Amino acid sequence: GDSVTQMEGPVTLSEEAFLTINCTYTATGYPSLFWYVQYPGEGLQLLLKATKADDKGSNKGFEATYRKETTSFHLEKGSVQVSDSAVYFCALRGGTGGFKTIFGAGTRLFVKA
Amino acid sequence: GAVVSQHPSRVICKSGTSVKIECRSLDFQATTMFWYRQFPKQSLMLMATSNEGSKATYEQGVEKDKFLINHASLTLSTLTVTSAHPEDSSFYICSASKGLATTGELFFGEGSRLTVL
Numbered sequence: 001g002d003s004v005t006q007m008e009g010p011v012t013l014s015e016e017a018f019l020t021i022n023c024t025y026t027a028t029g030y031p032s033l034f035w036y037v038q039y040p041g042e043g044l045q046l047l048l049k050a051t052k053a054d055d056k057g058s059n060k061g062f063e064a065t066y067r068k069e070t071t072s073f074h075l076e077k078g079s080v081q082v083s084d085s086a087v088y089f090c091a092l093r094g095g096t097g098g099f100k101t102i103f104g105a106g107t108r109l110f111v112k113a
Numbered sequence: 114g115a116v117v118s119q120h121p122s123r124v125i126c127k128s129g130t131s132v133k134i135e136c137r138s139l140d141f142q143a144t145t146m147f148w149y150r151q152f153p154k155q156s157l158m159l160m161a162t163s164n165e166g167s168k169a170t171y172e173q174g175v176e177k178d179k180f181l182i183n184h185a186s187l188t189l190s191t192l193t194v195t196s197a198h199p200e201d202s203s204f205y206i207c208s209a210s211k212g213l214a215t216t217g218e219l220f221f222g223e224g225s226r227l228t229v230l
Contacts, residue, residue: 043223
């Protein structure tokens with residue numbers, strides 16, 4: 001079945017550092033890929049998405065490119081802020097599981113001032 | 114926007130009792146809602162897919178008689194944990210999508226933390 005693997009956390013960075021959170025997936029067909037973020041005390045919300053190969057999703061300075069050849073969707077940000085501290089989830093939808101959304105385990109990010 | 118509201122946010126109950134959690138889409142109609150369980154190390158496990166007017170589809174290993182799901186209208190789905198036990202203590206999250214396209218994102222409720230004593 002479909003699966004999503006993302007790097008284990010926690011990840012601790014200083015403010016203005018570069019962020020990469022790796023995400024790879026296994027799925028048949030042409031799934032859509034998502035990054036969701038969960039800020040402390042809040043529900044999950046969409047950060048960005050890409051629906052086909054080579055698409056780049058971007059939002060709030062974060063970017064991720066849908067790489068079908070490497071089955072990856074790594075999340076990057078050039079300069080993190082303290083307010084980016086949260087748990088980040090990579091997810092896919094529309095593969096073998098059809099309508100379901102499959103999540104990675106989540107990566108907790110701490111950004112220090 | 115698309116707002117999903119979940120209630121209650123926290124509930125404590127005694128072992129053997131039943132607890133109902135409501136999930137409402139406030140500004141859109143959700144033909145399909147999804148119920149997840151979030152474990153302490155953050156991963157979300159899909160429990161079931163809830164379709165308005167029909168029986169829910171449960172994932173393998175999820176007891177349908179313990180976790181009763183009802184989706185009576187296009188804006189309301191409920192999860193009832195029956196005869197709760199301490200191992201059912203967890204964070205339960207509902208979500209909904211607009212339309213039927215798999216390119217669409219999910220909109221999440223705030224989650225409900227269940228503690229069974």
